[in-house]
Amino acid sequence: MNKEENDNYDFLFKIILIGDPGVGKTCVLQRFKSGIWIESQSSTIGVDFCMKSCNIDGKIVKLQIWDTAGQERFRTITQTYYRSANGVLCAFDITSESSFCNLNRWMEDVARYCAGDALKLLIGNKCDKVNHRVVTEEEATNVATNWEALDYVETSAKDNTNIDHAFMKLASELVKKHSNPNLQQGDLASKGFSLANDRKSISSKSVCC
Known part of the structure; x- marks a missing residue:
């Protein structure tokens, strides 16, 4: 995609990807961005981000997706990226009880630092490891309901299961x-929302993919 095409969009949304270290956030993002799965990924240091454009109902939607580190030592850094997020993808590993239990911590951070109108989606990654599952779909769905999330989606970066569906679900709901035609551009901008004529310059040094 050339620069001119990249600058031509109707909506720009910031999405943050959160969850414990090792649940596969970077693999999920890499699969969505490029269609590639890399089994061995180094841990994210602080935050990385990438951009991807998609077509939703004839509108060009640009997603600015921030992959946040799950380690406790980066928590103060990553929390600053919550504030202007339009959407949140919270991931856990269906084979890891601790990553599921720690969802409470991530939800508390979202409630504390994100805008109240940010949309949320819960994803249970590594669903290809069905024989090692320790978290049931029912348990995760209940958590998503209690969290007032849009949905609960089970994904596998390895098998490319529901990766596009999860991101597109969130993007579609954001669109x-x-x-709302009754909202003026100024109102939209105040909610962290950008139109095509509100250009954002992002340093290429920060792009992870």
Whole structure:
């Protein structure tokens, strides 16, 4: 995609990807961005981000996706990226009880630092390891409901299961939310939402993919 095409969009949304270290956040993002799965990924240091454009109902939607480190020592750094997020993808590993139990901590951070109208989606990654599952779909769905998330989606970066579906689900709901014709551009901008004529310059040094 050339620069001119990259600058031509109708919506720009910031999405943060959060969850414990090792649940596969970077693999999920890499699979969505490039269609590639790399089994051995180094841990994210602080935050990385990438951009991807998609077409939703004839609208060009640019997603700015921030992959946050799950380690406790980066928590103060990553929390600063919550504030202007339009959407949140919270991931856990269906084979890891601790990553599921720690969802409470991540939800508390979202409630504390994200805008109240940020949309949330819960994903249970590594669903290809069905024989090692320790968290049931029912348990995760209940958590998503209690969290007032849009949905619970089980994914596998390895098998490319529901990766596009998860991101597109969140993006589609964001488009619906911000397509209210009664809102003026100024109102949208105040909610962290950008139109095509509100250009954002992002340093290429920060792009992870």
